[in-house]
Amino acid sequence: GDSVTQMEGPVTLSEEAFLTINCTYTATGYPSLFWYVQYPGEGLQLLLKATKADDKGSNKGFEATYRKETTSFHLEKGSVQVSDSAVYFCALYTGNQFYFGTGTSLTVIP
Amino acid sequence: EAGVTQSPTHLIKTRGQQATLRCSPISGHTSVYWYQQALGLGLQFLLWYDEGEERNRGNFPPRFSGRQFPNYSSELNVNALELEDSALYLCASSWGDRGWSREQFFGPGTRLTVL
Numbered sequence: 624g625d626s627v628t629q630m631e632g633p634v635t636l637s638e639e640a641f642l643t644i645n646c647t648y649t650a651t652g653y654p655s656l657f658w659y660v661q662y663p664g665e666g667l668q669l670l671l672k673a674t675k676a677d678d679k680g681s682n683k684g685f686e687a688t689y690r691k692e693t694t695s696f697h698l699e700k701g702s703v704q705v706s707d708s709a710v711y712f713c714a715l716y717t718g719n720q721f722y723f724g725t726g727t728s729l730t731v732i733p
Numbered sequence: 734e735a736g737v738t739q740s741p742t743h744l745i746k747t748r749g750q751q752a753t754l755r756c757s758p759i760s761g762h763t764s765v766y767w768y769q770q771a772l773g774l775g776l777q778f779l780l781w782y783d784e785g786e787e788r789n790r791g792n793f794p795p796r797f798s799g800r801q802f803p804n805y806s807s808e809l810n811v812n813a814l815e816l817e818d819s820a821l822y823l824c825a826s827s828w829g830d831r832g833w834s835r836e837q838f839f840g841p842g843t844r845l846t847v848l
């Protein structure tokens with residue numbers, strides 16, 4: 624069935640380090656892909672999205688490219704900040720249902 | 734613009750009781766989604782309502798049910814509560830059918846504790 628597999632955490636990085644959080648998916652057809660972020664004490668909010676193959680979503684310095692050939696949507700940021708500390712969720716929409724990954728906790732230390 | 738609101742914030746029940754959780758979507762949104770966020774399991778899709786009708790449901794037993802009202806607000810009911818139902822229940826809303834985008838806006842959640 625359809626699913627999302629997300630890199631397990633927790634991830635701890637120093638400020639200004641490069642971030643990659645891996646996300647791969649299984650789905651038929653042409654799903655839409657999302658990254659959501661949950662900052663401490665706050666609700667989930669959309670970080671970025673891509674609705675078709677080769678689209679690149681970007682926001683707040685984060686990027687992810689919809690790769691249909693590798694069924695992936697990895698989240699990247701070139702230089703993380705302490706304020707990026709949060710839990711990140713990869714999500715898939717198949718037209719019928721949303722599927723979320725288990726979340727990856729990121730802690731950025733000064 | 735007000736965001737998605739949920740009530741109550743916290744709910745404590747005992748095994749066998751029923752719980753009712755409420756959600757008000759963002760004005761103009763017609764779709765409401767319910768998720769269960771249990772520790773270590775990420776978000777598990779529960780139910781999706783659109784224009785008052787159930788569009789889809791996740792792999793949960795029938796004692797999880799809900800409805801959507803004419804003003805698009807929604808209720809989630811959990812009957813015969815079990816200890817493992819303890820979790821954060823999140824509600825999200827989105828515009829109706831606008832192709833494949835369906836950006837969801839999440840509420841703060843209701844923390845249900847079953848004793």
